[in-house]
Amino acid sequence: MTVQQGLRSPINSNHHGVLGKPSDSHVSISLPVVVDFHGTLSRGVTEYLGLDSLSFVCPHAPSKGSVMSVYICFGRATAYMHLSGRVAEVNRCEISETTRYTISLHLNPLSETEQSVLQSCLHEIDAYLTGLTRQKSAHQHRRNGDPPAERTNPRSILSLFVTDNPYTLPYRLKSQNLFSTLSHMGSQAVRLMTTVSLRKSAPMPSASLSHRTLLWLRSIPLFIQLVRDLMVRFLPRCASRFLVQPVDFVFIGHPRDLTDVPRKFPFAKLMPPAIVERWFRHQWPFVASYITGLKAKSGRLLKGAMLISPLTTEQMIRNPRAARQRVLETVRLAERMGARIAGLGAFTSIVTRDGKDLLDKVHLGLTTGNPHSAAIAVQNVLEAAALTNLSVPHATVAIVGGAGSVGSACAKLLGPLSAHLVLIDIKRDELAALVSLLKRQSISVEGTGAIARVAEADIVIAATNSPHALIDPDILKPGAIVIDAAQPKNVSEQVSHQRPDVLVIESAIVQTPGVEVNFDLGLESGEALGCLSETMILAAIGWEGHYSIGKADPLHGSHILAAARELGFRLARFRNSTGPITEEDLVRIARARIGALTGV
Structure with a gap:
């Protein structure tokens, strides 16, 4: 990538993007800027960049004095630079x-290494x-048959990512990892193992009789709870309040499948799968857990509940009418518990056409959680790109399930920020309309409709309704960032194990400090899925x-993110x-991407 390829300016620039003569303290140059102000994403362009200041033009404005994080993406290097500063001045201008x-922005003082590299x-x-x-214009070069003047510059800056998000991820790569390749990029070969042996799980010992007993x-308490949850649906509301705790949301x-059943009912591990499948086919909705620790803006503690609509994904696909009825019964249970709003998770939103089939049948507010899921997926893209030195304005983005609810929102959010968008979906009419x-x-x-097109993408988002994995290890390019925003997962687990040169991130996971779901979702304490956290947020803001x-709607995504x-x-x-992603993983991904570009 040359510096010239990194220049782009819609305002007051000549062909090469020079805005003015550089001063001693900064360089006047047009570089693309991805901007995240209070959850609203946009694309801007720099006016100048210096060691202590930065100026850029964009469609949205932060408040004066706001604290900003600035990620600088370098060309053909594994390094990125994370700076911080404050908004010193905001001026409104009318252009076309x-x-x-x-x-x-006024940047905070740089470290010695940062100052040396940036200078x-x-x-x-x-x-x-x-x-x-000093050279002729591009038109003169073409007319005279001379090649355009380009100078490959491994240290050149490709783009910037500016955000006021106070909760940046806790990755802080060491200086030697960040900048060691800048002075002699390409001198070291990047050698990656493309396969690793999968660890085989040791067979579980058979349960002893005492353990079964x-x-x-x-x-026994779980069976009693199931009977209670059935009674709540038929008793008068005043009586049902004595059986279950009232909730706000x-x-x-x-x-997702039968392996999830033991998360609530451990004894299901002792039962044949066919029996469990038949049981849940006829099981009524029930309370899985109570959600605690959420506070409203007023400071009042709110209580929520996680309810289960007991059909697996496969059962919902085979019998969507029964699935819709079961979801409606679950909403009825929520109403009996006094909830003001209910979130539709995973396939419960899909079988109800994103909630539209329930609108005239319920007496509480509904939300699908899709806006927050899409916003979180895009936030994962921007953070991962910044931390692996991938310039989003120069990247190709592929969205599998691009015509769906989450996928289309991701497309609308990332389309203006990226170089090229490839939307992959089997729903031709909806796909054509979105394109x-x-x-x-x-x-x-x-x-x-060809999923093989993900091989061209620097960034892949998987967000389909498929209950099966669609993305395999052999169709991804080295250094690709893959966001799995689907439930059930769309990215095969083998990708993480067999492709250490690809970054797979399980998306839509949010830290919710102080809030506990109190149910085994496979997450850490104080974490929740994006669709669940959207319901929490709406309850908290009233x-x-x-x-x-x-x-x-992407606007909903920006609103809920703020x-x-x-x-x-x-x-x-x-x-x-494979577990948590480390700083070493991020460096390896960046090197793999550069290795694929340079052929070393």
Whole structure:
């Protein structure tokens, strides 16, 4: 990537993006900027960049004095630079009947290493731009048959990511890892193992008779609870309040498959799968747990509940009518418990057409959780790209399930920020309509039904309704960032095990400090799924009525993300089926990407 390829400016720039003569303290240059202000994403362009200041133009404005994080993405290097500063000045300007804001940041003092690297980059960019001004225009080069003047610059800056999110992920790579490759990029070969042996789980010992007996004895309260939850549906509301705790909100989930059943009923491990499948086919809705620790803006403690609509994903697909009825019965239980809003998790939103089939049948507010799930997926993309030195404005993004609710919202959020968008979906009519809409917004986009196209993508988001894994290890490019935003998962676990040169992130996991779900979702304490946390957020801000019904609206995603930050909710640390993702993993991914580009 050359510096010239990194330049882009819609305002007051000549062909090469030079905005003015550089001063001693900064360089006037047009570089793409991805901006995240209070959860709203947009794309801007720099006016100048210096060691102590930065100015850029974008469609949205933060408040003066706001604290900002600035990630600088370098070209053809494994390094990134994370700086911080405050908004010093905000000026409004009208450009082609469009409102834009010029934002000036005052950067905090740099470390010696950071100052040395950034100063070197600015000097090289300055020299490069000065050389361009001495040569003929691009039109003259083409007319005379001369090649355009380009200078490969491994240290050049490709783009910036500026955010006011106070909850950046706790990754702090060491200086030697960050900048060691800048002075001699490409001199070391990148050698990665493309396969690793999968650990075979040791066979579980057969349960002893005493253990079986203990499991059944411990299950007696669970059977009593099931009877209680059935009675609540038929008793008068005044009487049902004595059987279950009143709640402010509920989240409705379901078992993804039969292996989820023991999370609530441990004795199910002792039963044949066919019996468990038949049991849950006829099981009525029940309370899985109570959600505690959430506070409203007023400071009042709120209580929630996680309810289970007991059909697996496969059962819902085979009998969608029964699935819709079971979801409705679960909402009825939520109403009996006094909930004001209910979140539809996983396939419960899909079988009800994103809640639309329930609108005239319920008396509480509904939300699908899809806007927050989409917003979290995009936040994972931006954070992972920044931490692995991937320039989003120069990246190709593939979204599998791009015409779906979460996928289409991701497309609308990432389309203006990325270089090219590939939407993959089997729903041709919806896909064509979305592609047409995005093209009218001057977004480079194409639609296809071929999942093999993910091989071209630097960033992949998987967000389909499929109950099976769709993305295998052999169809991803080295250094790719893969966000699995689906429930059940769309990315095969083998990708994380067999492709150490690919970064797989299980998305839609949110840290919810002080809030406990009190149910085994396979998450850490104080964490929740994005769709569940959307319901929590709406309850905390006192939302009345329905929120997200039908296709996810990106504006809802920005709104819910801003509210989440005010509550202290934030992205959970990256993880996948191999466990937490470390700083060493991020460095390895960045090196793999550079290795694929340079062929070393």
